Amino acid sequence: MSRNIDLPPVSLSLYLAAAVLLIVGGIGGYWIGSARAPVPENASPAAEVRQPDGSLMPAREADPTPPPAPHTIPAGAKELRRITTTVKPSKADCPPTTVTTSLVQEGQGLRAITSSPDGAVVTGSDVVIRPLNLEPPPRLWAAGASYEPVHGRYGAWVERDFGRLRVGAEVQQRDDDSLAAWLRAGFTFGR
Numbered sequence: 001m002s003r004n005i006d007l008p009p010v011s012l013s014l015y016l017a018a019a020v021l022l023i024v025g026g027i028g029g030y031w032i033g034s035a036r037a038p039v040p041e042n043a044s045p046a047a048e049v050r051q052p053d054g055s056l057m058p059a060r061e062a063d064p065t066p067p068p069a070p071h072t073i074p075a076g077a078k079e080l081r082r083i084t085t086t087v088k089p090s091k092a093d094c095p096p097t098t099v100t101t102s103l104v105q106e107g108q109g110l111r112a113i114t115s116s117p118d119g120a121v122v123t124g125s126d127v128v129i130r131p132l133n134l135e136p137p138p139r140l141w142a143a144g145a146s147y148e149p150v151h152g153r154y155g156a157w158v159e160r161d162f163g164r165l166r167v168g169a170e171v172q173q174r175d176d177d178s179l180a181a182w183l184r185a186g187f188t189f190g191r
Helices: 012-036
Strands: 078-087 097-106 109-115 141-148 153-162 165-173 179-187
Touching: 141 165
Parallel strands: none
Antiparallel strands: 078 097, 097 109, 141 153, 153 165, 165 179
């Protein structure tokens, strides 16, 4: 069963204005969204570098599934980096000592955790030289209003993300001024 819907005549200039608004809005939305996007760190493998002062820049390796940390990581903290070095003390009768340091994200800050299988860690310092820009917390909810310009009808919507799944609901004004409810489901994509 089909039903003809009579739409009021719309001028070409209204269609062009709507198209320009959509294009400009899309470009502006992309520009604003990409400005918030974090810049990924270069975590590609790199060889160790011995510097002229004797210090060592350890080799950088990528390991998406490393063995458990040799020290306790606090509940809720996320280990970002693990650095292991072996130091030969300047006294000839002392054996080399291995030290492992984990860089963890705890809330909106970073902390270092250090341990050694060869002895007790006596003291340490974690000097913040330049704070990092951490990834912003995800925004899981969105809400807004909608407007259909041909008939002058309004609506309101709300959406929530569950991982890549996005669900939502919308209430729209009908021709007879009653309300129609819509449910939405979709997938997020992109970066």
